[in-house]
Amino acid sequence: MSSPVIVWLRRDLRLSDQPAIAEAARxxxxxxxxxxxxxxxxxxxxxxxxxxxxxxxxxxxxxxxxDKGSRLILRRGRADEVLAQLAEETGAQEVHALHHYEPWWRNAEKAVGKTLTLCLHHGNYLAPPGSVTTGSGGLYKIYTPFWRALRERMPPHEPERRPQKIAAPARWPASDTLSEWGLLPKKPDWADGLRDMWEPGEEGARKRLRAFVEEASAYEGQRNLPGVEGTSMLSPHLHFGEVSPAQVWQAVADAGGSVATFLGELGWRDYAQNVILQYPDYAGRYARDPFGDFPWRRSRRDLEAWKQGRTGYPIVDAGMRQLWHTGWMHNRVRMIAASFLIKHLLIDWREGEQWFWDTLVDADYGNNAVNWQWTAGSGVDANMFVRIMAPLTQSEKFDAAAYIREWVPELADLSDADIHDPPPGKRPKGYPEKLIEHRDARERALSAWQQAKAEQGAG
Structure with a gap:
C-alpha cells in the first residue's frame, strides 16, 4: 500500500467540491x-x-x-507540530489542505511547509484571493471595481461530487474524542436557541440552500425586512466550509429576479479576503485617519447595555437579543446595531467586533472586520462617519414591528405605530429609557468627529 496522505481540515468541513479531499483520495x-x-x-x-x-x-x-470507509482524526495543539507528529506516526509524505487567508493560518501554512510537503488548493472562495487584480496588477481596495472584475470571471467552476469511496490507511493513528474538547456549553447551557435554529453540517447546508433557491429571485425586495426572513442564512455554512461558494452560485444563478444582488453578497466574501490579504491586522487597526485621534467613550455601562439589548431602542435591542439567543443577527439589523454602538454611544468599533467574534456562529475574520470598519467609516472602503444611521427611522422603514415583538416581548402589546419608539406613558415598566436621544447622539458624534480632525491637523 502507498504512503497515506494527510488532509488538514479547517474551515472546509465538507466532502463535496472539496479539492483537498478529492486530490488526496486520488x-x-x-x-x-x-x-x-x-x-x-x-x-x-x-x-x-x-x-x-x-x-x-x-x-x-x-x-x-x-460512510465512505474513512474516519476523522481529531488532535489538539499547534497545527504545524501536530501535523509533523502525525506524519512521523503514519509515514505520510504529503499534506493536502485548502488555502486560508486569516493571518494566523497563513503563518501556520508557512510553518507546515518548512517540514512537510504541503499541497494547497483553492476552494473556499469564488476566485483565489489575490488573483483579481487591477489593470496595473495591484489588488483592489474598493468593492465596486473589485466586484466588477470578479464578475467577469464568473461563473465559477462546476462543483465536484464527493468521492465514492475514500481509501483507509493500513493503521489509523490515535484520535481525541469530541467530548474531550468541551466545545459545548454546560454550566449554563445557553445553546437552546442555537439548537432550535440551526443544523450544522453539510446536509444542513444543503437544506438551507434548497430552501433559498425558492426565494432567491425575490432577494432584493426581502433582504432588508427583519420580520420576513429573506436572506439566505447560509453564512455560517459558508464560513465553516460546509458548502462551497461555487455550489451556492451554481444553485441560484439562474433564479432570475433580483438574484444578482445576492451574487454580489457572495462577492463581498471574496472582497473581504482581498482586504485582509493586504491588511492582515485589519480587525485591530484603523485603515483611515483621523480615527487614531478619535475621542472614543469608555463607558462600560453603555457597552453592557448594548450587549444585553437594553439600550431603549427597540430595533437595536431586538437584534442584540436575537444574537445572544441564536448566534446570528439579521444583516440589516447588524448594520443598525453596529452604527448605534459607534455613532450613538461613541464606543470604539473594535469592542463590537470582539463581541460579534464571540457570539456569532458565522464569525468570520475578514467579513467581521470589513463590515465593522465600513460602518465606522474607518475602512479602506467605507461609509462616511458623518452619515449617521437613525435606528428609529430604519425600524419603521423596514417594517420591523413583528421582529421587535419576537425578540423584545415586553413591547409585544404596543401598536405598529408605537413599537418602533414607545412614546411617554406607553413604554412598559421594566423596558429601559433610551441611553441617549437620537438628536443628542448625532450632535455628540459630529462634535467628536470635528475634534478628531482638529487634533489630527494639530499633530
Missing part, C-alpha cells in the same frame, strides 16, 4: 484530520458560538467520512 489512503489549534490564532481563537457550531459540524463530518 492518490491513495487518506487520513483526514481536524486540529483544534487555539495556540496559533492566540486571541483570535474561536468564540463560544463558533465552538458550538464546530462541535456539531465535526460530528456530522465524521459520520459522513465513516
Amino acid at each position: 492518490k491513495g489512503p487518506v487520513i483526514p484530520v481536524y486540529i483544534l489549534d487555539d495556540e496559533t490564532p492566540r486571541h483570535r481563537a474561536m468564540g463560544a458560538a463558533s465552538r458550538w457550531w464546530l462541535h456539531h459540524s465535526l460530528d456530522k463530518l465524521g459520520a459522513a467520512l465513516n
Whole structure:
C-alpha cells in the first residue's frame, strides 16, 4: 500500500467540491484530520458560538467520512507540530489542505511547509484571493471595481461530487474524542436557541440552500425586512466550509429576479479576503485617519447595555437579543446595531467586533472586520462617519414591528405605530429609557468627529 496522505481540515468541513479531499483520495489512503489549534490564532481563537457550531459540524463530518470507509482524526495543539507528529506516526509524505487567508493560518501554512510537503488548493472562495487584480496588477481596495472584475470571471467552476469511496490507511493513528474538547456549553447551557435554529453540517447546508433557491429571485425586495426572513442564512455554512461558494452560485444563478444582488453578497466574501490579504491586522487597526485621534467613550455601562439589548431602542435591542439567543443577527439589523454602538454611544468599533467574534456562529475574520470598519467609516472602503444611521427611522422603514415583538416581548402589546419608539406613558415598566436621544447622539458624534480632525491637523 502507498504512503497515506494527510488532509488538514479547517474551515472546509465538507466532502463535496472539496479539492483537498478529492486530490488526496486520488492518490491513495487518506487520513483526514481536524486540529483544534487555539495556540496559533492566540486571541483570535474561536468564540463560544463558533465552538458550538464546530462541535456539531465535526460530528456530522465524521459520520459522513465513516460512510465512505474513512474516519476523522481529531488532535489538539499547534497545527504545524501536530501535523509533523502525525506524519512521523503514519509515514505520510504529503499534506493536502485548502488555502486560508486569516493571518494566523497563513503563518501556520508557512510553518507546515518548512517540514512537510504541503499541497494547497483553492476552494473556499469564488476566485483565489489575490488573483483579481487591477489593470496595473495591484489588488483592489474598493468593492465596486473589485466586484466588477470578479464578475467577469464568473461563473465559477462546476462543483465536484464527493468521492465514492475514500481509501483507509493500513493503521489509523490515535484520535481525541469530541467530548474531550468541551466545545459545548454546560454550566449554563445557553445553546437552546442555537439548537432550535440551526443544523450544522453539510446536509444542513444543503437544506438551507434548497430552501433559498425558492426565494432567491425575490432577494432584493426581502433582504432588508427583519420580520420576513429573506436572506439566505447560509453564512455560517459558508464560513465553516460546509458548502462551497461555487455550489451556492451554481444553485441560484439562474433564479432570475433580483438574484444578482445576492451574487454580489457572495462577492463581498471574496472582497473581504482581498482586504485582509493586504491588511492582515485589519480587525485591530484603523485603515483611515483621523480615527487614531478619535475621542472614543469608555463607558462600560453603555457597552453592557448594548450587549444585553437594553439600550431603549427597540430595533437595536431586538437584534442584540436575537444574537445572544441564536448566534446570528439579521444583516440589516447588524448594520443598525453596529452604527448605534459607534455613532450613538461613541464606543470604539473594535469592542463590537470582539463581541460579534464571540457570539456569532458565522464569525468570520475578514467579513467581521470589513463590515465593522465600513460602518465606522474607518475602512479602506467605507461609509462616511458623518452619515449617521437613525435606528428609529430604519425600524419603521423596514417594517420591523413583528421582529421587535419576537425578540423584545415586553413591547409585544404596543401598536405598529408605537413599537418602533414607545412614546411617554406607553413604554412598559421594566423596558429601559433610551441611553441617549437620537438628536443628542448625532450632535455628540459630529462634535467628536470635528475634534478628531482638529487634533489630527494639530499633530
